[in-house]
Amino acid sequence: MPLVTLRAQVHADPETLAVLKDAMFCATKVYNGLLWHLRKEYEETGKVDISRKNLNRILKELPRAKGYYSMSVQLTRDEVREAYKSFFALKKKSLTQHEAPGFRRKGYLSPLKYVQSGFKVEGDKVTVSLGTGREDGVREVSFRISHRPGVEYERVRELSITYDKVSGRIEARLVVEVKANPCPGRLRAALDLGETILMAAAFEDGTVLLYSGRFIKSVRRYWQKVRASLKQNSRRWKEVAHREKLQVEHLLHAATSHFIEECVRRGVGEVAIGAITGIRENIDYGDRLNQRLHAWPYRKLTDMLKYKGALAGIVVRDDVDERNTSVRCHACGRVLPSNRKHRGLYVCSCGWKAQADVNGSLNIFERAYEVSPVKGSSGRVARPVVLSLHLGWHGVHEPKREEKTSRASL
Structure with a gap:
């Protein structure tokens, strides 16, 4: 089945929006924390170890990693790995100077990503897990979404909660399986x-x-x-x-x-x-x-x-x-x-x-x-x-x- 990305508006009460923003801020702190430790390792050893084993070791030292869903934390970890892989590829391919991946600015709200698990979509109601380690004790939140009409999908494969800095609103991105019409011709x-x-x-x-x-x-x-x-x-x-x-x-x-x-x-x-x-x-x-x-x-x-x-x-x-x-x-x-x-x-x-x-x-x-x-x-x-x-x-x-x-x- 074809995969289509739907952009949806999030409708939630102020308390729910505050919790989502805090979880997104935690994702930024985790991303920056991983980068900080990798840079420190490079200064001490002259090498950068971006293996999952090393990054998982660093994650245990980051208190903000408990602020959102564990599988989403792993996706943040993989973002850091991909950023460094791209940096290494550019450095190897080009003779020009390239900068290592940079920190996300203060106050930046990183997307909360869910793949296959950690979320549930029932009609226009969405429930996302935030893990079991948050200080405020909130384990999950629910909100409603609205997207363009006329799209019927079979299953939601991925979900991302993002912050649109232009509108100042929280939005959702749903990767869904749709039932396509037959090919109209050759x-x-x-x-x-x-x-x-x-x-x-x-x-x-x-x-x-x-x-x-x-x-x-x-x-x-x-x-x-x-x-x-x-x-x-x-x-x-x-x-x-x-x-x-x-x-x-x-x-x-x-x-x-x-x-x-x-x-x-x-x-x-x-x-x-x-x-x-x-x-x-x-x-x-x-x-x-x-x-x-x-x-x-x-x-x-x-x-x-x-x-x-x-x-x-x-x-x-x-x-x-x-x-x-x-x-x-x-x-x-x-x-x-x-x-x-x-x-x-x-x-x-x-x-x-x-x-x-x-x-x-x-x-x-x-x-x-x-x-x-x-x-x-x-x-x-x-x-x-x-x-x-x-x-x-x-x-x-x-x-x-x-x-x-x-x-x-x-």
Whole structure:
């Protein structure tokens, strides 16, 4: 069964929320305590022993380890191990200097994680165990949750209690098994993700849909200007940041839901997305544009597509190498950055002319499936249909100046 992560709002009385926050604070103290002892060991011996046996020995010396569920304590221990493993891997791979895992700041509330045990979900009621060693004697707490409607799941596999620093609220993350719909068909599609064009979708029959990201850009710009006049991390600043987050997520949900519905209607069973791994490390377009691209929600967009696709029986993969897909001519294969003229226009000397994001999505399709979505046809890509998404509605229009692109040279 497909696994889907549900984000849920926690509804509890002040006393329960206080207990949960204290347990989350204990998780932070345990994480920092493990790091402190490892650093001390390194200073004394020149080595760092991150074996479970050594970390379990340290845990016995940390009084806060009794402040929350024992299995969750072990997951905190494993977080420290993974942090050090990543540090060692980077240090071995790169000649540049890398810093060891750092302490979590004072007052930080770490997630409480439960896997398979220590929690019970009955409808909208959740009960989590806090262990038997807390000083206040509280062994478990119960609260109610609410999440988006329309999701029916068979079983809850994992549960995390997190603190959203933007809204100042405690939330729950449930990893659930869902019963997926049957696969809608065997056709395929490819997506090129971007900023101005949020998604460029190329279907196997040569149809192309462009989802505009301009309204998301305008929403982000507006709220960034509002925040600029406020004191950072103040109550009002956090309220504004939370409102921006909700509006952006609403637009992302509208775009991804429409795309998945189109895939179901067209009988698409698999969607390929260009891999975004390392995109934030590999871009350098100047300070201003870098800031915009680093803040763009690529991962959130991909995650939405994956879980909505899973519910619809569609496989969504994001493992396609995206290098040079935006500057490679889909007709002749020539890689030339200067072919991207202006405002998304791609023109090659071979005669190929297309909207640049359309060209990129066609290249991703060809690289993912080793076949072109328009080969064997009349050699033409359908005129792209542009969807403009808004907070309350979305409209569809065909660009007046967009001409059908030809593949007569193939």
